[in-house]
Amino acid sequence: MSELIRSEQHDRSSSYQKQDQLFIPSRSDALKILKQYNTSESLIRHAFAVEGVMGHFADRFGQDREKWQVIGLVHDLDYDLYPDQHCSKSRTILEEHGWPWEYIRAVISHGWGICSEFEPESMLEKTLYAVDELTGLIASTALMRPSVSVLDLTAKSVNKKWKDKRFAAGVDRAIIEKGAQMMGIERLELITETIMGMRKVAETIGLKGSI
Numbered sequence: 001m002s003e004l005i006r007s008e009q010h011d012r013s014s015s016y017q018k019q020d021q022l023f024i025p026s027r028s029d030a031l032k033i034l035k036q037y038n039t040s041e042s043l044i045r046h047a048f049a050v051e052g053v054m055g056h057f058a059d060r061f062g063q064d065r066e067k068w069q070v071i072g073l074v075h076d077l078d079y080d081l082y083p084d085q086h087c088s089k090s091r092t093i094l095e096e097h098g099w100p101w102e103y104i105r106a107v108i109s110h111g112w113g114i115c116s117e118f119e120p121e122s123m124l125e126k127t128l129y130a131v132d133e134l135t136g137l138i139a140s141t142a143l144m145r146p147s148v149s150v151l152d153l154t155a156k157s158v159n160k161k162w163k164d165k166r167f168a169a170g171v172d173r174a175i176i177e178k179g180a181q182m183m184g185i186e187r188l189e190l191i192t193e194t195i196m197g198m199r200k201v202a203e204t205i206g207l208k209g210s211i
């Protein structure tokens with residue numbers, strides 16, 4: 001039997017298992033589907049940034065780190081190929097792959113009020129909603145620094161850029177503010193913790209810079 005046929009058979013049997021509701025997506029499942037649907041380097045970097053931050057918050061809240069990271073990795077799964085169907089296409093793809101509703105709901109609720117009617121409810125969902133846009137503001141701020149790094153970046157510097165509405169104008173500050181409120185934490189604390197999460201993956205997301 002050729003290697004290809006054997007691996008196709010393996011894929012088919014694992015997808016049957018997924019339909020039995022026993023499927024808990026692992027990080028390697030998330031990476032595989034992420035690479036299957038995304039070729040954009042910047043989107044993949046964003047996925048790794050959000051993964052790092054979700055893992056950091058999971059540890060902080062004593063939650064299941066792999067679950068939080070997996071959801072962070074795939075939260076924009078459909079955006080490269082189907083930007084006009086953002087969130088709804090991710091739901092379809094993940095349902096087709098047998099992903100549990102808890103994971104799918106978390107993914108689509110990050111677009112609440114924009115491309116999804118599912119309001120963030122769990123702490124995992126609220127965190128994803130809050131940090132998604134914020135990682136963009138932090139990355140843009142880090143890129144402006146002489147070090148080009150998140151390792152020496154402070155929340156104070158990011159907060160200064162927050163107030164400059166022309167800087168990274170595409171970052172919706174209102175969503176981040178709303179997310180912090182939902183989580184019950186101050187904006188500065190949210191920024192501090194999000195920077196800490198991004199530091200853990202600094203090299204992977206190209207923000208280790210010269211440090």
Ligand SMILES: [Fe+2]
Pocket residue numbers: 075076079086110111
């Ligand atoms: Fe998104």
Ligand SMILES: [Fe+2]
Pocket residue numbers: 046075076132133
């Ligand atoms: Fe995102």
